[in-house]
Amino acid sequence: MTNDTDELTVLLRAWNGGSGPAGDAVMALVYDRIRSLAASRLRQGGGRAAIQPTELVNELVVNLLQADVNWEGRLHFFRTVQVAMRNILLDLGRRQSAAKNGGGQFRVTFDAAENQAAEESGDAEVLHEALSQLRQEDPRKADVLELSYLVGLGHEDVAKVLDLSLATVNRDLRFAKAWLRQRLQA
Incomplete structure (x- = not known):
């Protein structure tokens, strides 16, 4: 990992x-890793995504190459990648939800099963929030x-990237998971 x-x-x-x-x-150096991350992210979504990992990565790469970003380092780059990936998937979920729900047309009936995509998109937005x-409370x-x-x-690797001890990473991760679980159950 050090050479890369x-x-x-x-x-x-x-x-x-x-x-x-x-x-x-x-992009050539990190493409395979980003594609692996995209595949993992899509699997976490239950396999119902209307986009393939390669499509997601290609859209992400185009966005990154066109962006005017002053890269601060690896951490900034990978954080930007994950935020951009999350935003692409949120936008896709919103578009699917809008199309499924009449594309802005007024609907008289309501069927919870038809609105499952909207709920999943809402879950992703809750996680994002x-x-x-x-991040605001403890970056x-x-x-x-x-x-x-x-x-x-x-x-x-997290410890190396953030210049922290492994024990600190483990403690922070336990805290962050518990904190996130508490927020998502509320």
Whole structure:
């Protein structure tokens, strides 16, 4: 991992300096990892997504390559990837819900089964709001949770990226999971 992370850091700096080829090289370096994250994220959604992992990653890559971002490092990059992935899926859920519910047309009847996509989209939005609230209250714990579960890094890798001890990562992760569980059950 060290060689890849060092190479990623160098490429992100070059990309900040305006090197278009560096952006392409960043994407080539992390594409497989991001695709794996996308597949995992879609499986977490129960397998009902109307998008394939490759489609999700391709849309994400296009967005990242077109974005004017001053990359601060690996953590910033992967946090941006997970937020962008989550936003793409939320937008897709909203579009599916809108289309399923008449695309803005007034409906007289209500059928809970027809609105399942809207509920799932709502669950994702509740999770997004809870994560945002955790970030406001304790950014470090939010980083640990996001890098571990949303980006898919192991505890040791999270510790390296955030320059924390493994014990701190484990404590922060236990706290963040309990905090999130409490918010989602409320």
